[in-house]
Amino acid sequence: MKNNGHMLIIDDDIEACETMKSLISRMGHSCDMAHTLTSGLRMATEAEYDVIFLDVHLPDGNGLEILPNLMAQPEHPEVIILTGKGDPSGAELAIKGGVWDYLLKPSSVKEITLTLNRALKYRQEKTRKIGEEIIPLNHVIGTSQGIRASLRLTAKAARADTNVLITGETGTGKELFARTIHNNSKRADRRFVIVDCASLTETLVESTLFGHKKGAFTGALADHQGLFKLADGGTLFLDEIGEMPLSIQKAFLRVLQEKHFRPVGATREETSDFRLIAATNRDLDVMVAEKRFRSDLLFRIKTMHIRLPPLRSRKEDILPLINSRMEYLCNTFGFTEKKLAEDFLTTLNGYTWPGNVRELFNILERAMVDAGEEETLYSVHLARDLRIRVAKSQIKNITGSEAVLPANEPAGENVRKIGQIIFEDIVDSTLPPLKEFKSAVERIYLSELIRQCNGELSKILGISGLSRSHLYALLKKNNLRL
Template sequence: MTNILIIDDDQMLCEMVCRKLLTLGHEVSSAHTLSDGIAAANEIAFDLVILDVRLPDGSGIEALPQFRAIKPQPEIIIITGEGDPDSAELSIKTGAWDYIEKPISMREITLQVTRSLEFHQAKTTCQPKTMLKRDAIVGNAPLMEACLENVAQSACTDTPVLITGETGTGKELFARAIHANSNRSSGPFVVLDCAALPDKLVESLLFGHRKGSFTGADHARDGMILQANKGTLFMDEVGELPIAIQRAFLRVLQERRFRPIGSSQELKSDFRLVAATNRDLESMVQEGSFRKDLFFRLKAAVIQLPPLHERKTDIEKLALHYISIFCKRSGMITKGVSPEFMHSLQAYSWPGNVRELVNAIDVALANAQGHNVLIPMHLPVNIRVSLKRRTIGNAVTPIGAGGERAVQRVDLPPLKDALEETERRYLHSLMARTEANIPSACRISGLSRSGLYARLKKYNINRST
């Protein structure tokens, strides 16, 4: 017997879908608000949640990570009366099973419910029996839990994995977690930083060379592909791999064979590839700076790491974790943290993500010599300045002749209209400043992707405007 939850404010639709699913032998519950749906999902172990996008108290898409974080993790089918490609893409990337537009066809919903439940049962049956090794990965925000689930799934196969995300989000840590949880964990973990490859030595570093094969080759050297035999080859910043080498490396991926420079014989290497990038490889493919066939080979499995501002519930855990590590490393008593210090960490946008937070903690501890408790004054100056600028308004009220503030008598619009006009102008400026780059716009505004898309749609702002 499977449990299904339907969350939609259209009671007639809920009743219709409930009746259909009951005839298929499922246990079905319904809720008409997001808060009631979340409460129900936390009380009962549902196998499937059918979730509307627009609910009286919030967006189903924005709440999707909350449902994905509930154990045992239910499958999610998004339904909407106002579908758009961006929302559909975001839903699928966040882990939804499907995205269905209203009016709903009973045939389609029945098919998708059946398929999703079959998938859920197989996934539950095949879940690893041991705990995931995640030594240096701190946090349990919903988006992080989804990424860790992908790590567990990827570790069970030898399929290439592409880890994407902004600089400082911890891509190498996740690559190491995939290796540590795989059947190759006893083998080597070889790191190749593609951004630091010298142009003239790329082939030698990758494939190796024989003595005397070129000027300066005084002795033979194994390349990183051979060094990764029986283990994992981690190619960091794979978008920087020279295009002249990409074709040769694609053949290695396909054949697991290669020829060192100056050798007449091919060698074999049984390695598993994990690649990482903070660049948009799909755009690079369109521009011709990255091979399309290699791109599709790399993206067999994709783990997209969230920026730190999208997992703010993890900031306190991360801060306390690294305070403890750095204090032990320096041989000092672990310092306390004031509420104001933690509030400052929560309020900052962290454009450098976890790496910037770690550096900020390191600086704060260095500045706190002789103090037992960290306060905002100990933070790096650039962070304190950024936080202060956000709290200081730029508007200045004119002062009258008598020294009192002058009050200008103007006709004021309703507050709702004024706020909407301000929001509309802000979004226009945001799109212009970021050249319609959605990740940058989300980082500056603090909005989630779905929140930004919803506002752009509300004010009819085209991303190309």
Template sequence: MPNVLIIDDDEQICKLLSKVFNRMGYSASYQLTLKEGLDKIISEYIDIVFLDVNLPDGNGLDAIEIIKQRPLAPEIIIITADEDIDGAELAMRSNAWDYISKRESHRDFKFALERALEYRRQKQAKSPEKQINCAAIIGKSRLISNCLDKISTAAHNDLPVLITGETGTGKELFSRAIHDNSKRFHEEFVVVDCASLPEHLVENTLFGHAKGAFTGADSDKTGLMEMADKGTLFLDEVGELPLDVQKKFLRVLQEKIFRPIGSKKEVKSDFRLICATHRDIADMVKQNKFREDLFFRLFSMNIHLPPLKDRKEDIIILAQHHLNSKKDLSGKNCTMSREFLEELKLYEWPGNVRELLNTIDLVFSEAGDGTTLFPHHLPENIRAVNIRNKIKAQNKANTHTPPFFPNKKKIGSIPKLKDHIENTKHAYIQNLILVTQGNIKETCRISGLSRGHIYRLLQQYNIKGV
């Protein structure tokens, strides 16, 4: 019997939905706080979770990633009393199964549950896909695991793939992994760096040319699209393709046929296309800088690579792996001190994995004959940024922390802890209502509290909405 869990601070809704789901023949239970709900998910097997957004002790959207890390993680249906468009979009980007308003009817909730269960049954019955070889991709974070799952899916079909992400996140590495695990692995993986090609050479590079097509064309030249026949064509920084080339390239994708410059004959090429970019192609489409029809062809599958700052648990793994490879080449065995590791985790890494690996190369050289890496070995710019962030964090902490040695003359004026907490809470809610100008929806979003909780506090402290 499938197990359904409802996490919502509105007990009336919880009881109502539990009753509906139990009548459908499922085992339904509920928890009124996020912590209690997460504890239940950890301790019991749950198939479907109906998760509220605004809970007394946190935001449901923030918990999606935690829930997804569980083995056999449940499908998540976000529920909310607010028509929050941004929240709905974030829920979908976080891989929630569905998003439903509390205003919907019982029938809608029952339908959402049935569809989620059907999807779950099909997913569990699906034969496991072949193991893929991604030894070159280092990391154990949930975000990277999600990307590896998508690589597995992409490797077992022939659809165009668009890989997005900041500079230095490893877009070409992931593209090669798709090719190496596909049925085309024994054919060419042809790389085209669209950003480095002069605009007047892009078409010639991709399509090739016939002898005599222009001055200096003393012989036929095979284009990269023809070289990628039966293999994979990788367009790095596809956002840099000129608009006129985009139009011609769209036909190639549709027909798998193109004509080299100056040639009377058309050439066939059965290549698999993988593109990558650090730019927002959807925004470029809105600005008429990228063809919409080509965008939809490229967007058959999208793999977004997370920045390194969002997967900090992988920083040390990447650094250690690269350091080990340096040891294998040089014979010098270096270890990273605890302080050095802390500095690596503190830094934001705007250049992502590429910047991290380059930094490890530098400190390995900087250490000379030393066997232990210390913060002093790091580049000055990283140490300067880190010390600035440490001071900012310390100053922020000091504004909220009383002195360790209070002025004895003023000890008698210190209120009781309970009174201090109540006064602080009162001031917080009062200031928040002023800032949001009485907008309860915005107040809930900023505070992370439910609408009911906010109204109870307003009544308790006799605060009038603006």
């Protein structure tokens, strides 16, 4: 890192800004200022800053609101929160958001100087280690800010030997990240043992995890090694730990704390030196508050926390993911290499991806099977229900009932795309007579219009541009009612 730091002050108190900027300049650093949340966020994303002083109370919002945006940057700045009011809850939120420190205004020159120097020293040491954090990606695809932030934490987790909690929606790749940590850790040459917590039952948990001795119970015809012992020296991956029954959590916590356990029917305890990685799509903090998950267990498993972003928040990664998966499918199953039509990518980018990367891969494989020997993947090769969802979403953009039409895309062009998707949905192969096609589209439009307007006549007439008599004639023709 350069010797002189680059700072940004986001504060609506102009006099305080000028005073702090003067102090920072005398320390040999450069400094910019912003007096609103909007301008501050814009400056923070357009330039690279080492430290950002962020006021909590700004004219256009709370400074804490932009913390996720700042922390999502590839080499995010250190953030020091400023506030003129004692706000314990604000301090808690700031610390949880990953800020460097929290200063009350007015702060003394000494406080500002010491805090800034500590932040810069930490940043300098952190920057030196960036080269050490590069690890093989092992099929983790993506260049978005969110996924890069997750990869940086993954690299740190691989070098450490602490417990790790990986959270994210279904299909975001939690097991893949867990394997990446294991494969790049000092335990890489030992086993990676998966425990499906959702399948654990009270009757089988002890035998499954602890193992058992021959004759310990009916059907125990031989000694059985449990998963704890199998993971000795390696990594124990608890998949969907949020599904672990509360009655089982206490027994597991003891093993996690002491690394001692006793197989069913055994007289002596055994030991296992395993590294724990847990994953869940649930909010464990909420479950703790609802007394459905033990707080002491959460404390143990959450030494490091890696959050995986949903695919809808990193759509720039969709094309690289598609290209990588297509190469895999072609090499593994002998599929013909495909080109991607613009409407194919447009449809995928318009989807919200509730199943995330897993859903993307399933949809892509289905499309390639459907395309057969054809050279290009078009929107028509995608599942019908997916195209319908995207079409409805784009219709909402036009009507403004639930979303706003993007300013850079003319309504006419959006209508053309929607028409094309609906057209493909109605006619996947042979064209019907024009009259039949128009009737089908008309009924789809009227049904969606009624749904979006909740049957309110004035809204329906305003959006459609129809007269009352014409509307009722169309409803009668299509056997529809408000």
